[in-house]
Amino acid sequence: MRDFSNDHSALALNTATLGHNLDGFGAGWSPEQVIDGCAARGYGGVVFWRREIGANAIAISERAKSAGLKVAGLCRSPFLVGPLAPKDKDAIRDDFRSSIDMAAGLTAPILTIVVGGVEPGTKGMRDSLKLVAERVADACEYAEKVGVRLALEPLHPVYGGDRSCLVTVRDAVDLCNAVNATNLGLAIDVYHVWWDTDLAAQLKRAGENLIYGFHLCDWLSETRDILLDRGMMGDGVADLRGIRHAVEEAGYNGVCEVEVFSKDNWWKRDPNEVLDVVVERFRAVC
Numbered sequence: 001m002r003d004f005s006n007d008h009s010a011l012a013l014n015t016a017t018l019g020h021n022l023d024g025f026g027a028g029w030s031p032e033q034v035i036d037g038c039a040a041r042g043y044g045g046v047v048f049w050r051r052e053i054g055a056n057a058i059a060i061s062e063r064a065k066s067a068g069l070k071v072a073g074l075c076r077s078p079f080l081v082g083p084l085a086p087k088d089k090d091a092i093r094d095d096f097r098s099s100i101d102m103a104a105g106l107t108a109p110i111l112t113i114v115v116g117g118v119e120p121g122t123k124g125m126r127d128s129l130k131l132v133a134e135r136v137a138d139a140c141e142y143a144e145k146v147g148v149r150l151a152l153e154p155l156h157p158v159y160g161g162d163r164s165c166l167v168t169v170r171d172a173v174d175l176c177n178a179v180n181a182t183n184l185g186l187a188i189d190v191y192h193v194w195w196d197t198d199l200a201a202q203l204k205r206a207g208e209n210l211i212y213g214f215h216l217c218d219w220l221s222e223t224r225d226i227l228l229d230r231g232m233m234g235d236g237v238a239d240l241r242g243i244r245h246a247v248e249e250a251g252y253n254g255v256c257e258v259e260v261f262s263k264d265n266w267w268k269r270d271p272n273e274v275l276d277v278v279v280e281r282f283r284a285v286c
Contacts, residue, residue: 001245002253004283011282012045012072013038014215014259018274019267021049021075022228027271031060035067037275045072045255050102057105065107072110072255073151073213074103079116080135081128083162089135096139104146110212111143112187113152117162128165133178140181151187151212152176156195158226169193169202176210188247189215189259191230194238200246208251216240216286217260228263232277234285244286256286 004010015034019026029037031052038046046069053060053074064071078095079085086092103111113136119128136150143150154172155164166172172186186206193199203211218236223229233240244256258278260266266274 001241001248004256004286006283008042008279008282009044010255011043011279012047012070012255012257013043013275013278014047014075014257015049015052016075017258017260017266017278018271019263020052021261025263025267029271031056032063033271035060035064035069037271039067039069041275041279043069043275043279045070045257047071047073047075047108047257047259048106049075050099053102053106057102061106070255071106071108072257073112074099074106074108074110075112076153077111077113077139077150079114079163081115081119081131081165082117083120085116092135093138096135097142100139100143100146100148103148108148110149110151110187112213113150114155115152115164115166117160118165125160125165125167125171129171129175132166133175136175136184137179137181140179140184144181144183149183149185149212151185153187153189154192155189156192156226168196169199169206173202173206173210176206185210185212187213187215188243189217190238190240190243191215191217191219191259194219194243199243200249203246203250206250211247211250211252213254213257214244214247214252215257215259216282217258225263228261229265230259230261232260232262232266233258233281240286256282258282
């Protein structure tokens, strides 16, 4: 396992850690401020959300490159199924392709996919996952043409109804195998997988060819808001080093992306403090 105690060049910031994925939260830093703040502290990469980029993908990409920072990914695809997805399948396809185009403009190698919840009119996960497979397969063909890889992110089962009918790494690997596209893999997020006692075995199934990303945060023992009360690394109950060991044993050696949704704590702090604490915790507990 890599030693990060004196080296955080593999550290990437997901801008959700500063509250940038939702209106009304965070200090409102521009992408340029985020890039400068990360570069000044020796971060290796940054991951933006679509709402921050707008029509400025190419300019932001160039700014990151000039600062010596890699745009490591883009969040995220539209929901593909479920109650929060667009009702029209053509609208889903068009928005999915727009998100792929944005990733390509950013020169972000990975677009994260959060698939959406149980499709209205169905029960359980199976029918919804079949729809996901169809829509992802179509997107893979489009993404391959512009050099973007797609990373399925299984979410914690608590989100199964509305945000993700994909709730285990096992099902994510199965879905990748079913679609069988060379540019489809997984994003492994500590918040969503820390509880899974079968995780190491499923990561071995995935192997280095399917693991595209690794996301860090923590699960607080007394979580007050399932969506917006994640812990900073070291503040919760997740076995961070154990999970990273399993991810790297499976062959992953890419960036570690810190993604902390925290409306009542970290999003209320000065971004400079947050960026400093992320570096400290990454070196100390991850």
